[in-house]
Amino acid sequence: MSAVAERLTGGQRVALHYFAAAVVLFAAQTFFGIIAGLQFVTPELFYGVLDFSVNRMVHINAMVVWLLYGFIGSVYWLIEDEAGTELVGLKLARLNFWVLTAAVTVVVLVYLLVQVGAGTRLSIWLINEGREYIEAPRWADIGIVVCMLVFFYNVAATFMKGRWSGISGVLVLDLVGLAGIYLAGMFFTPNVSLDQHWWWWVIHLWVEATWEVLVGCIMAWGLMKTLGTSRRIVTTWLYIEVAMMLGSGILGLGHHYFWIGTPEYWLGIGGFFSALEPIPLVAMVVHAVYDSGRHGFKSTNHPALAWFIAHAFGNFFGAGVWGFMQTLPQINLYTHGTQWTSSHGHLAFFGAYVTINVAMIYMALQKWRGDVWMSGDLPDRGFKWKWSLALTNLGMLGMTVALLIAGYQQSFLERAVGGSTWGAFFAAQLDPWFVQAMVWRNVFGMVFTLGVMLLIWDFVTIGRGERRPMRAAAQSA
């Protein structure tokens, strides 16, 4: 342990905690996803014990929380390197981790054991808020905000003590937005239009603005480390990305304001600006692939680089292409709230955010093992990382395509032909195309799960007993 302590900075040791908890939650997310998926085809499964609503809530909440854990871990991982100084509040960071993790544990236990409450404010404060993605009860909301403030203090103060860079400047400003936006989701109103209006501020301005910029910062740092790309290039790219991402993503918020009671002008504004959102995502693919190619794919960490590249493509396809497909109001009128949405949600979250967190975990594991070799010629030909990469990506792609087929059919039968009545909903759910698609979603869900198991096995074992030192990062202008 002491050898590890010498190798890693304080922040990096905290980061390992976050990464470990993230992986546990990722496993939980996958598990509850599988149950929810099975309930589509066998509705009696766990009926009245662990209903679909509970499984789904745990599934998506575990996702949001573990991705945030991954981001926090990633920032703690790179901060001392980037700031050129030690973390300001190491003890605070450790305490923060345990408080947050205890809170998350309690929230999940209440979700699973209490599940629902009476129609009172108390239920919303203590059990669950009943609003997709931000179900966490109000007490936990407040706890999360406090923990984010502590985290923010640590990050900002560390850069202030050390040195600033383009990356850290963007990062700190972005964290202000990320934490601030969460406040928009913390109130009750009987007015469902107003409710959803602010709810989308949290969801959309997270995943299509502040999270994108945050992973842009991580990616910039990651490319410098794995490939040795020059700081000037990654910083310039980061600014370009911020300009394009926020230039389109902020008003792109309007693509959620078509049908919730909000005014008609959002049909035009939302449609137009969100249609531009794929542009920065294409730019990122070009950037990552160009840089990798320029360095002949000679990286210090093959698994990490592979997942960084998966991130660039996944972000482009999941968010850019799958999002664009349904973002024009003329189309969204029929696809809104169907499996089409679910198809996009899965590929986007996986492609954009799971991938980059996995990459960062590989970066961390390499250093934790003692800056060991992680390029080509790994033991057993690196089958674990290669197969887990293949199986998770294949599984996700398979699920996405199955859901797209289900969504296509649902848009047609339920929305266009049936006029979205209850009868039309069930007619669509019973259509053979839909049922088959749901079966295939489960098959590919299993493939995905196999990939996750292999991935976790690889996390535990990679680099163990490796004697060769890490390949030196290429130097470039």
Next chain:
Amino acid sequence: MDSIPWWASEGAWKKIAIWVTGVMLAVLIFLTFDTVNQITAGSERVPHYSAINHRVYYRLDRARGYQVPVLGDEAPLFGRMLSADEAEALVTLGKLTVQAKNCMNCHTLLGNGAYFAPDLTKSWLDPAWVSEDVREELMLEFLKDPATNARTFGSGRRMPHLGLSDEEARAVVAFLKWMATIDTNGFPADFPAIRQVGDR
């Protein structure tokens, strides 16, 4: 650094990023004020909660080219006219119940939520409730004991028992009726509403 044209320079892009973000944020904030105004309960798009005292239709608006909610004669919910405050209190209880029972993780509201069960946006107007005369009673029975009263349309998917009290069930019906009065720009499209007195 001389060889780098201005359009590829770090400094230029930093300025562009700041300006673009600032301008977009300013526009968003401006629009947000207007939007929040337009969706405050009691506005044209989002009627006051006392709209539950009236019949609700979903009719084609020729000028706009799609269906919009239209309020009709008085048709008090459960036969009782409510004051503005009473109506608000009832819908509030309904909304609290909808959240506490986690409806949104099976259903969609205004098209947002989960896709395991039908959209609730216009559920008040759904032809599944047979006729205007029995609708309220059927809805109450269903909400209080969905496991037994589910029709599932042959899918086998039943809503679970969520322990709604009579009062909560009535409040949820009020919330659903009120939600059907919101102007959603024509979503859902071509919705064949239940037959009601005064239909054209």
